[in-house]
Amino acid sequence: GQNIDQPTEMTATEGAIVQINCTYQTSGFNGLFWYQQHAGEAPTFLSYNVLDGLEEKGRFSSFLSRSKGYSYLLLKELQMKDSASYLCAVPNDYKLSFGAGTTVTVRA
């Protein structure tokens, strides 16, 4: 089975940087997804990492260490619209197992 842990909440100031950590335990690793979900809306895809290292997409970057069972999502130059939940997910037999999500609140 999958065991995925991420912090419940984080708060940061507009313009700052926030790092959301995700640790996982899985039998057979096949990559890791990050999704963004605004309150009451559908999750939307942010990133997929299958190899170790950092992948950057504009203000958002995602890092993976397979040996440590660890990933993080880095949000830079925070904007108010980044206030959302961020979900870490691991494939499991062609399904996805999700963490409970990290709610990020951006303050002015």
Add this chain to the structure above:
Amino acid sequence: DADVTQTPRNRITKTGKRIMLECSQTKGHDRMYWYRQDPGLGLRLIYYSFDVKDINKGEISDGYSVSRQAQAKFSLSLESAIPNQTALYFCATSSGTSGYNEQFFGPGTRLTVL
């Protein structure tokens, strides 16, 4: 136009009623999923289908059933609704053509069982 649609978007019903939530997609994906989301628990998989003739239980299928009427349609039924089925329900699709594909989510259905 939305690629994954869900109807209804909101529903209030009473304990014991039968409820059907519908999902349609125009993405041409073979794989479809139903999740429920509860505060603090994240997304949990109820049922999934990899093609029209394939139906599989997820981690919390008790009290639910599904029907894959066509490649584009996947319905979730609550045979006799109970209050602890109050939640936000999402349908999702993925292509499944290679490896692990991202899932695309519908807008969700907020269900309240009184």
